[in-house]
Amino acid sequence: MDKPDHEKIQSGKGDEQETRERILAAARQLMSQKGYKGATTRKISELAGVNEVTIFRHFKNKERILIELLEEMTEIRPALEKAIHACGHDVKAMLMHYGEAYYNALVERKEVLIICLIESQNHPEVFNLLSRMPQIADEMLSEKLQEMHEAGLLPKGDFATAAHMFVSAFFHSFLARHWVKVDCDSLIDIPTMTESSADILLRGIGSR
Structure with missing residues (x-):
C-alpha cells in the first residue's frame, strides 16, 4: 500500500535533513584535517556521498557551510x-x-x-x-x-x-x-x- 501524502512529505524532509547533516559532518572533518582552503566542495561532496550540486542546493557556497558550523558550535x-x-x-x-x-x-x-x-x-x-x-x-x-x-x-x-x-x-x-x-x-x-x-x-x- 502506498504511503499517505503527508508521510511522503515528512520522509522527504527527513532525507533532506540527513543529507544536510552529512555535508556538515564531512565539512567539519575535512576542515579540521586540511584547513578551510583544503576542504574543497569536491572533497566534501565525495566524503558526504553526494554531488557538488547537492551541496550548492543546501548551501550557497563553502563560506555558508563554515558559518553554519560556527553557529552550531x-x-x-x-x-x-x-x-x-x-x-x-x-x-x-x-x-x-x-x-x-x-x-x-x-x-x-x-x-x-x-x-x-x-x-x-x-x-x-x-x-x-x-x-x-x-x-x-x-x-x-x-x-x-x-x-x-x-x-x-x-x-x-x-x-x-x-x-x-x-x-x-x-x-x-x-x-x-x-x-x-x-x-x-x-x-x-x-x-x-x-x-x-x-x-x-x-x-x-x-x-x-
Missing part, C-alpha cells in the same frame, strides 16, 4: 548552565567549574575555531559569530554573579567587568596553547588557573 549555553548550577551556593566552586567548562568547550571545538580565527580576517560575519562564544560566557557569568549578590553570597561589585576578565583569561590561554602554540611548560596548568582566577575575582569583588 557557538551554542555553549547548555554546558555553561550545567556548570553554573552544579555547586549550589559555593561561589568559588561555581567559578572553577564554569572556567573549566568554558575552556573545555573551546578545546572541543579547537580545529574549526582556529580555522574561523584565520578566516575572520576576510569574513566579518565569521568574526561576529566567533565573538559569540566569549560574549555568551561573559553574560551568563555576570548574571550569575549578580544573582549570587542578591542572594547575599557576594558583596556588591562590577560583575560585568569581573566576568569579562575571568572569561578572557581562559580564552587567551586557549589561544596560547592551541593557536600560537606557546610551550605548555611556560603556561599555568588549567586546574591551577581555574582556582587562581576564581580567587582573584573574589578578592577583587571583596576589596571594593
Whole structure:
C-alpha cells in the first residue's frame, strides 16, 4: 500500500535533513584535517556521498557551510548552565567549574575555531559569530554573579567587568596553547588557573 501524502512529505524532509547533516559532518572533518582552503566542495561532496550540486542546493557556497558550523558550535549555553548550577551556593566552586567548562568547550571545538580565527580576517560575519562564544560566557557569568549578590553570597561589585576578565583569561590561554602554540611548560596548568582566577575575582569583588 502506498504511503499517505503527508508521510511522503515528512520522509522527504527527513532525507533532506540527513543529507544536510552529512555535508556538515564531512565539512567539519575535512576542515579540521586540511584547513578551510583544503576542504574543497569536491572533497566534501565525495566524503558526504553526494554531488557538488547537492551541496550548492543546501548551501550557497563553502563560506555558508563554515558559518553554519560556527553557529552550531557557538551554542555553549547548555554546558555553561550545567556548570553554573552544579555547586549550589559555593561561589568559588561555581567559578572553577564554569572556567573549566568554558575552556573545555573551546578545546572541543579547537580545529574549526582556529580555522574561523584565520578566516575572520576576510569574513566579518565569521568574526561576529566567533565573538559569540566569549560574549555568551561573559553574560551568563555576570548574571550569575549578580544573582549570587542578591542572594547575599557576594558583596556588591562590577560583575560585568569581573566576568569579562575571568572569561578572557581562559580564552587567551586557549589561544596560547592551541593557536600560537606557546610551550605548555611556560603556561599555568588549567586546574591551577581555574582556582587562581576564581580567587582573584573574589578578592577583587571583596576589596571594593
